[in-house]
Amino acid sequence: MSSRPAAIAAAVAPPLALGVLLLGLWQAVVRVFDLQPYFLVAPTDIWAKFVDNWSNIWDAMVVSGTNAAFGLMFGAIAGVLMAFLLSRFAILDQLVTPMSIAVNAIPAFVLVSVFNNMFATTSVVPRRLMVTLVVFFVVLVNVAKGLRQVNPVHAELMRSYAASGWDVLRKVRVPNAVPYLFTALKVSAPLSVIYAYVSEYFGGAQTGLGSRISSNISNSKNAVGWAYVLGACLLGLAFYLISIALEAVATPGGAGQRNREGS
Amino acid sequence: MSADAASTDSPPAGPDKPVSAVEVVGVSKVFNRGKASHVDALVDIDLTIVPGEFVSLIGPSGCGKSTLLRLIANLTEPTGGTITVAGKPARTARLEQDYGMAFQQAGLFEWRTVAKNIELPLELKGWDRAKRRARAREMLELVKLPDFADHLPWQLSGGMQQRIAIARALAAHPPLLLMDEPFGALDEMTREHMQAELLRICAETGTTVIFVTHSIPEAVYLSNRVVVMSPRPGRITQIVDVPLGADRTDDTREDGAFYGKITEVREALRGAEFDLTAKGIEDR
Numbered sequence: 237m238s239s240r241p242a243a244i245a246a247a248v249a250p251p252l253a254l255g256v257l258l259l260g261l262w263q264a265v266v267r268v269f270d271l272q273p274y275f276l277v278a279p280t281d282i283w284a285k286f287v288d289n290w291s292n293i294w295d296a297m298v299v300s301g302t303n304a305a306f307g308l309m310f311g312a313i314a315g316v317l318m319a320f321l322l323s324r325f326a327i328l329d330q331l332v333t334p335m336s337i338a339v340n341a342i343p344a345f346v347l348v349s350v351f352n353n354m355f356a357t358t359s360v361v362p363r364r365l366m367v368t369l370v371v372f373f374v375v376l377v378n379v380a381k382g383l384r385q386v387n388p389v390h391a392e393l394m395r396s397y398a399a400s401g402w403d404v405l406r407k408v409r410v411p412n413a414v415p416y417l418f419t420a421l422k423v424s425a426p427l428s429v430i431y432a433y434v435s436e437y438f439g440g441a442q443t444g445l446g447s448r449i450s451s452n453i454s455n456s457k458n459a460v461g462w463a464y465v466l467g468a469c470l471l472g473l474a475f476y477l478i479s480i481a482l483e484a485v486a487t488p489g490g491a492g493q494r495n496r497e498g499s
Numbered sequence: 500m501s502a503d504a505a506s507t508d509s510p511p512a513g514p515d516k517p518v519s520a521v522e523v524v525g526v527s528k529v530f531n532r533g534k535a536s537h538v539d540a541l542v543d544i545d546l547t548i549v550p551g552e553f554v555s556l557i558g559p560s561g562c563g564k565s566t567l568l569r570l571i572a573n574l575t576e577p578t579g580g581t582i583t584v585a586g587k588p589a590r591t592a593r594l595e596q597d598y599g600m601a602f603q604q605a606g607l608f609e610w611r612t613v614a615k616n617i618e619l620p621l622e623l624k625g626w627d628r629a630k631r632r633a634r635a636r637e638m639l640e641l642v643k644l645p646d647f648a649d650h651l652p653w654q655l656s657g658g659m660q661q662r663i664a665i666a667r668a669l670a671a672h673p674p675l676l677l678m679d680e681p682f683g684a685l686d687e688m689t690r691e692h693m694q695a696e697l698l699r700i701c702a703e704t705g706t707t708v709i710f711v712t713h714s715i716p717e718a719v720y721l722s723n724r725v726v727v728m729s730p731r732p733g734r735i736t737q738i739v740d741v742p743l744g745a746d747r748t749d750d751t752r753e754d755g756a757f758y759g760k761i762t763e764v765r766e767a768l769r770g771a772e773f774d775l776t777a778k779g780i781e782d783r
Contacts, residue, residue: 261657278646387604387606388607388626389602389604390606392574392600392602392606393600393602393606395574395593396572396574396593396598396599396600397596397619397620398593398594398595398596398623399623399625403623405621407608407619408608411608411610411611412610414610
């Protein structure tokens with residue numbers, strides 16, 4: 237496998253080059269047109285502020301990241317449990333599915349304000365609740381689909397084996413739903429970080445990345461604000477990488493080659 | 500040859516086996532009874548299959564051949580008549596796993612290794628791990644894929660997957676194998692190879708087979724008897740005996756008697772199909 241590092245380099249180099257090019261262009265535009273910091277900040281200035289403020293940025297990343305992680309975890313657990321209930325009781329499915337669509341149609345920010353009024357202003361609960369809710373619906377919809385959409389040939393085979401409903405759940409429905417769960421987590425992970433930031437814009441403790449970005453920019457400390465944005469990018473990337481790593485561990489070898497349509 | 504002529508080619512029933520492997524008496528199946536979409540899928544079907552016999556069901560789409568197979572498997576219930584499998588009602592036979600089944604899609608469970616796929620019916624029968632392992636190994640030898648136990652299904656070709664599906668269907672050593680166009684999705688070369696393999700496996704295990712197909716040469720090559728069916732309503736129009744001997748090889752496909760039987764089945768199908776709307780019969 238001596239060509240593996242070469243292959244990785246070949247895959248990474250073009251987008252990396254594009255990124256460097258765009259940053260260079262950004263830098264050049266700011267310098268050539270002598271743009272003022274309140275209009276647009278040069279990447280080198282952002283980087284300098286990022287280094288200066290690293291320990292504060294790190295603290296804010298931990299705060300927002302913890303909120304996102306809690307929401308992701310609770311949302312995933314609740315979503316999986318509810319998906320099992322829905323696949324077991326058809327009546328519940330008919331009740332919950334329209335409701336989940338209705339809840340999804342409510343703009344998330346409205347809910348954060350409501351939660352903020354319900355709990356103390358310094359509480360982390362409203363934000364975690366917000367993330368939990370978003371992740372819950374993504375996981376619920378996907379896992380429920382995985383539990384329900386059994387290949388008809390598999391269903392007939394299990395009937396020919398005189399398998400009980402419990403056997404079908406254990407040996408067909410659950411393994412069938414596993415790839416759906418990881419798809420949901422892959423979508424949810426970056427989403428949980430975004431909702432953790434967004435929920436900080438509606439009052440409450442001013443310790444997370446979202447609060448820091450808005451307060452710095454409103455105080456005309458644009459370069460520092462951008463430095464926090466960079467921190468937010470890194471956190472989102474970290475969550476995405478974790479979800480990809482989880483998927484690789486859960487489905488060794490076959491993740492990409494699987495034929496989920498079942499042929 | 501008439502439908503009730505004694506089959507000269509089928510092995511005699513053993514003393515400890517029931518006289519018939521499958522007995523279908525006066526069976527009918529109606530879909531959507533009483534509605535505008537009412538369909539007589541099958542009317543008045545009588546068919547007796549003796550142990551060790553290989554019987555093909557052939558006919559145009561809509562003749563009810565797959566429905567008949569599903570009735571024997573008790574995957575669906577007949578509207579009228581009785582079905583006996585291994586001397587028991589079809590439902591009892593299913594609950595006791597007295598048959599194995601294979602479909603056009605191999606239908607392997609993609610999250611299980613090849614060996615674990617073969618072990619699944621045994622797991623559901625409550626066999627312990629060591630016994631399952633040993634049987635899976637034995638079945639992989641039977642279908643000549645002993646080195647693929649730990650592979651995942653996607654790593655296998657279509658023909659290999661279908662062989663694993665047959666190994667799985669036979670894992671519990673059922674006396675009866677039900678196959679619904681198992682080779683329909685394979686290319687012609689693989690298909691002929693699989694046909695020869697199936698005959699070898701059935702000869703080794705003494706399994707009775709009911710085989711649904713669209714292909715006349717396939718039916719003739721494999722079968723002791725070919726059951727010709729016709730649609731609207733689905734019924735048996737003729738049963739053609741195929742006394743080509745028990746030992747069929749690739750040379751059999753070149754044999755004059757083989758072509759004679761192909762012609763006989765084709766004419767039976769034409770006779771069944773005087774409205775000339777037959778679709779889906781392959782003449783290859």
